[in-house]
Amino acid sequence: MRAFIDMYQRTGLVPLIIIGLIIGVLIGWLLPSAGIALGLLGTLFVGALKAVAPILVFALVMSAISQHQTGSKVHVKPVIIMYIFGTFLAALTAVTASFLFPTELIGLTSIEAVADQAPPSGLKEVLTTLLMNLVDNPISALANANYMGILAWALIIGFALRQASESTRVMVGDMAEAISDVVRFVISFAPIGILGLVANTVAETGFVALKGYAQLLTVLVGSMLFIALVINPIIVAIKKKENPYPLVFKCLRESGITAFFTRSSAANIPVNMNLAAKLGLHEDTYSVTLPLGATINMAGAAITINVLTLAAAHTLGIHVDFGSALLLSVIATVSACGASGVAGGSLLLIPLACSLFNIPNDIAMQVVAIGFIxxxxxxxxxxxxxxxxxxxxxxxxxxxxxxEMLSTSQAAI
Incomplete structure (x- = not known):
């Protein structure tokens, strides 16, 4: 057993995740019953990530703020600007792709599939929810993984602790480090968790239900790939004035793969923090920007909202002019910030976007149902x-x- 553990640790996380992915596909395809049974491993892995993420964010932010040295530079503001600008560019990309490749939705499903879901009634409700999350009870925020509330309370308590004794601040730092160790332990099981997630997905769906929506998926995924491989690298190149692709591919490989299978930005926060630490980034920065990004950096959500909304408009024969498309992009950018960091969080914002074109709510909810499919x-x-x-x-x-970042990461490995 000891030899197996040593080999597991020497192989590296990313190669093991790829191996788990391949094995999961084979088991789900060849042994569906075993694939469904292995789904428990995936559920346990995602559950562990979701359980540890809120307390990790709270402890790290509180520790970073309480021990922050005056004059030490952090870089939160430029990150937030990039989050918003990148989301807006994603929304515009989705609009452009929808115009170039107009898609119609065939075979709308019954709204019963999403009858228990309650979409926001308007942009005001989305923004109000975000603001109310900031003043949520701290215990409730931790229990419900409300990251806006967690960030707010961690910042407040962190600033208050700056007046505490040195021993108290050391204790807070030690607690944050202990929770980080727990996170690293959970992440070490990522290959096994992803194996279970993939095996269960392939066994249950086989992707048969997706054949009728091939063009819609092509526009959606194509737009997301364009952002990931073209727009984001351009933003990085302009800011860094270096070849961005080594960093882009590292982030996609070590963060994107696990996020793809957990399907939760919130659950992937521990993975991202682990990667940021390996890259040698400033903890005062990433302890704030990463959980904040899981709430407001929603380029993929903006693409989903726009593509499905415009697909509904094309299906109903509604003409969409440039001004309306630009307004849709702004609405999608702001609305995407209200998309929860959980699976399917962006879909319930589609009725809000559809209302811009006077698309009835019952039809909009049918579009949401297609989104779930x-x-x-x-x-x-x-x-x-x-x-x-x-x-x-x-x-x-x-x-x-x-x-420098990549060399630091290699040394950490």
């Missing part, structure tokens, strides 16, 4: 883009060069 691919790709971009933009704001 294709969610096995759409939501996975969306989360992979969102979560990997959190780390990418945080690293981009760091004054260190890409070469």
């Amino acid at each position: 294709i969610g096995v691919v759409q939501d996975s790709a969306e989360t992979a883009l969102n979560s990997s971009t959190d780390v990418l933009f945080t690293a981009t704001a760091d004054p260190k060069s890409i070469r």
Whole structure:
């Protein structure tokens, strides 16, 4: 057993995840019953990540703020600007792709599939929810993984602890480090968890239900790939004035893969923090920007909202002019910030976007139902883009060069 553990540790996390992915596909395809049974491993892995993420964010932010030295530079503001700008560019990309490849939705499903879901009634409700999350009870925020509330309370308590004794601040730092060790332990099981997630997905769906939505998925995933491989690298290159692709691919490989299968930006926060630490980024920065990114950096969500909304408009024969498309992009950018960091969080914002074109709510909810059908691919790709971009933009704001970050990461491994 000891030899097996040593081999497991020597192989490295990413190669093991790829191996787990391949084995999971084979088991789900050849032995569906075993694949469904192995789904428990995936459920346990995602559950462990979701359980530890809120307390990790709270402890790290509180520790970073309480021990922050006056004059020490952090880079939160430029990261937030990149988050918003990148989400807006994603929304515009989705509009452009929808115009170039107009898609119609065939065979709308019954709204009963999403009858228990309650979409926001308007943009005001989305923004009000975000603001109310800031003043949520701290215990409730931790229990419900409300990251806006967790960040707010961690910042407040962290600033208050700056007046505490040195021993108290050391204790807070030790607690944050202990929780980080727990996170690293959970992440070490990622290959096994992903094996279970993939085996269960292939066994249950086989992707048969997706054949009728091939063009819709092509536009969705194609837009997300364009953002990940073209737009994001351009932003990084402009900021860093270096070849961005080594960093882009590292973020996609070490953050995007796990996010693809967990389908939750919130659950991927521990993975991103682990990667940021390996890259040698400033903890005062990433301890704030990464959980914040899981809430407001939603390029994939903006793409989903726009593509499905415009597909509904094309299906109903509604003409969409340039002004309306631009307004849709702004609404999608703001609305995406209200998308929860959980699977399917962006879909319930589609009725809000559809209201811009006077599309009836019952039809909009049928579009949401289609979103749940294709969610096995759409939501996975969306989360992979969102979560990997959190780390990418945080690293981009760091004054260190890409070469320095990658060498630090290699040394950490």
